[in-house]
Amino acid sequence: MGMETIAARAERQHRRIFELIPWYVNGTLAAAERRSVEEHAAGCPRCQAELADAREMAAAIQGAGEAAPSPHPAQLARLLARIDDHEAERAAGAGTNRLAATASADAGNGNRNGNGVTLARPLRGFAGFGALLDSTPRRMRQLLAAELAAVLALASIVAWQLRAPALPATPPAVYRTLSSDAPVAAAPGTAPIRVLFAEGATAARIQQILAGIRGQITTGPSPIGAYVVAVPAGPGADPVDLVLAHLRKQPEVSFAERVAGAGGTDR
Amino acid sequence: MPDEELSLLRRIATADRKAFETLYHLYYRRLFAYLFKLTRRGELVEEVLNDVMFAVWTSAARFDGRSRPSTWIFGIAYHKAMKALSRQAAGGGRANAGDDEGREPEEPATGEGPESLLARREVASTLGRALGELSPEHRAVVELTYYSELSYGEIAEIVGCPVNTVKTRMFHARRRLKELLPAFGIGSHTG
Numbered sequence: 127m128g129m130e131t132i133a134a135r136a137e138r139q140h141r142r143i144f145e146l147i148p149w150y151v152n153g154t155l156a157a158a159e160r161r162s163v164e165e166h167a168a169g170c171p172r173c174q175a176e177l178a179d180a181r182e183m184a185a186a187i188q189g190a191g192e193a194a195p196s197p198h199p200a201q202l203a204r205l206l207a208r209i210d211d212h213e214a215e216r217a218a219g220a221g222t223n224r225l226a227a228t229a230s231a232d233a234g235n236g237n238r239n240g241n242g243v244t245l246a247r248p249l250r251g252f253a254g255f256g257a258l259l260d261s262t263p264r265r266m267r268q269l270l271a272a273e274l275a276a277v278l279a280l281a282s283i284v285a286w287q288l289r290a291p292a293l294p295a296t297p298p299a300v301y302r303t304l305s306s307d308a309p310v311a312a313a314p315g316t317a318p319i320r321v322l323f324a325e326g327a328t329a330a331r332i333q334q335i336l337a338g339i340r341g342q343i344t345t346g347p348s349p350i351g352a353y354v355v356a357v358p359a360g361p362g363a364d365p366v367d368l369v370l371a372h373l374r375k376q377p378e379v380s381f382a383e384r385v386a387g388a389g390g391t392d393r
Numbered sequence: 394m395p396d397e398e399l400s401l402l403r404r405i406a407t408a409d410r411k412a413f414e415t416l417y418h419l420y421y422r423r424l425f426a427y428l429f430k431l432t433r434r435g436e437l438v439e440e441v442l443n444d445v446m447f448a449v450w451t452s453a454a455r456f457d458g459r460s461r462p463s464t465w466i467f468g469i470a471y472h473k474a475m476k477a478l479s480r481q482a483a484g485g486g487r488a489n490a491g492d493d494e495g496r497e498p499e500e501p502a503t504g505e506g507p508e509s510l511l512a513r514r515e516v517a518s519t520l521g522r523a524l525g526e527l528s529p530e531h532r533a534v535v536e537l538t539y540y541s542e543l544s545y546g547e548i549a550e551i552v553g554c555p556v557n558t559v560k561t562r563m564f565h566a567r568r569r570l571k572e573l574l575p576a577f578g579i580g581s582h583t584g
Binding site (some may be wrong): 144145146148149151152153154155179180183184186187188194195196197201202204205206208209212213367368371 | 410414417418422426435442446450539542547561563567
């Protein structure tokens with residue numbers, strides 16, 4: 127009876143220590159707890175084994191995830207646009223109109239991100255945007271602000287592209303038919319993606335979108351309007367999935383996807 | 394530099410965009426990795442990350458400074474990630490629901506393929522698959538402990554539950570991982 131109680135208490139103590147082991151291993155226990163783990167483990171084979179396991183798990187998990195991508199400028203631009211909408215709505219709710227101020231502040235942001243001579247000029251045109259917004263009915267204003275955000279998103283991508291290394295001068299890929307999923311060979315340093323533009327998309331807009339992703343048409347359009355586009359891939363380039371995500375958010379893009387089985391240097 | 398982060402949050406509370414962009418760049422990669430680890434859905438990460446940072450913008454004024462800025466931000470991220478996962482599950486789980494048979498765990502069945510280098514490398518690994526088998530709540534505790542190296546107290550704050558719940562979740566997660574990883578080496582020490 128007395129023995130059992132002692133055993134039960136020891137087991138409870140063991141469980142208490144055992145549960146702390148992950149945080150012993152990650153080095154976050156307070157000194158007193160750390161000591162109690164060490165003292166208990168010294169005489170407890172189960173806890174010693176668990177310590178070894180936990181260290182192994184910690185090392186494996188640490189080693190598994192060092193490579194997150196850098197932020198895509200389009201993503202930040204989209205977030206800032208959302209913040210603008212939010213602030214504009216709040217301002218409208220408060221009876222003041224801060225949208226114009228927000229809009230020109232944004233043009234400033236674009237400039238700052240731009241970092242480049244080429245970008246500074248087109249963005250200057252946005253200064254007049256604020257005045258235009260001011261004299262526009264609220265509903266229209268939101269549309270215009272959204273438009274502005276889209277343009278800024280694109281502008282910041284272009285700006286970012288300017289800093290990125292140029293595409294290798296290798297001639298574009300050999301390809302098979304558009305509709306087939308047969309492998310499409312990609313030029314070194316590029317990955318092929320398939321893009322279908324919406325019916326109303328103008329040629330100018332398509333070019334603009336492609337410039338935004340530094341994409342080069344390798345074939346198309348197919349009868350349904352699909353293109354295979356080579357985009358930069360590999361070290362220093364943007365992850366292809368972010369490029370795809372960006373494309374899918376363009377109203378003129380009906381779909382964008384990887385070319386299945388492509389053997390590019392996509393990462 | 395928690396002090397720097399604190400002052401950034403204070404400035405964001407006054408609608409300082411420059412401070413916001415600085416914080417965004419400071420946290421982007423960490424949040425990206427963290428959100429991927431919580432959700433294991435590459436296609437969710439970008440959207441959830443923007444939701445998190447948007448929430449930081451709108452509620453920075455409510456940050457009371459009792460916890461570290463990172464704890465507060467990771468807490469927001471945890472809840473946004475869980476919400477996104479349950480939304481996805483409720484919506485018929487874009488593609489994963491209902492095709493347990495013949496499902497390839499290496500390829501999230503979203504039609505997009507794994508999202509990032511991180512995703513690709515990790516999902517393909519045995520460990521990644523095993524972690525993917527855990528419930529999001531259990532996985533979060535494992536990742537926050539071993540990847541983010543947080544104390545159980547900080548984890549309790551982030552996930553919004555008592556400390557004992559954190560320990561219990563970890564206890565069960567470790568047991569499950571040992572079942573799932575017999576060949577991994579983990580579990581080879583204990584009988």
